Amino acid sequence: MLGHGKMLFLFAVSAALAAASPILGRSASADPLQCLAERGSLRFFDFETNVCGHILGSNDNPDWGVFGWSDRADQFGNDGLENLCLHDGTHCRGTHVLLPIGFTVDWRNTVSSSAWVAGNSCPASC
Numbered sequence: 001m002l003g004h005g006k007m008l009f010l011f012a013v014s015a016a017l018a019a020a021s022p023i024l025g026r027s028a029s030a031d032p033l034q035c036l037a038e039r040g041s042l043r044f045f046d047f048e049t050n051v052c053g054h055i056l057g058s059n060d061n062p063d064w065g066v067f068g069w070s071d072r073a074d075q076f077g078n079d080g081l082e083n084l085c086l087h088d089g090t091h092c093r094g095t096h097v098l099l100p101i102g103f104t105v106d107w108r109n110t111v112s113s114s115a116w117v118a119g120n121s122c123p124a125s126c
Contacts, residue, residue: 085122
């Protein structure tokens with residue numbers, strides 16, 4: 001049996017790990033994303049500015065800084081026609097999250113590039 005102090009420590013470590021990791025969720029009628037879905041797009045939301053955005057089409061976006069969103073958005077929803085890879089580095093480098101069609105993810109102030117993919121593998125660069 002764990003003592004009270006050990007239980008609190010375990011809870012604090014678990015909470016810290018969860019906060020640093022992206023969390024995938026399935027889109028549903030109670031979709032947590034603040035943006036309205038647009039078929040064929042990636043939607044994203046920034047809590048700090050309360051602003052929503054969309055990326056339409058199937059073009060890769062190697063540098064979100066070009067349109068002012070690098071490391072800014074907090075939530076993402078894939079309403080596209082393919083799976084999407086979100087990367088923490090420009091040109092699809094670094095850590096990535098595969099965002100399947102119909103799913104959402106919270107990954108705060110991290111995404112710097114994205115690429116649409118037909119399968120379940122993220123590219124090493126774009």
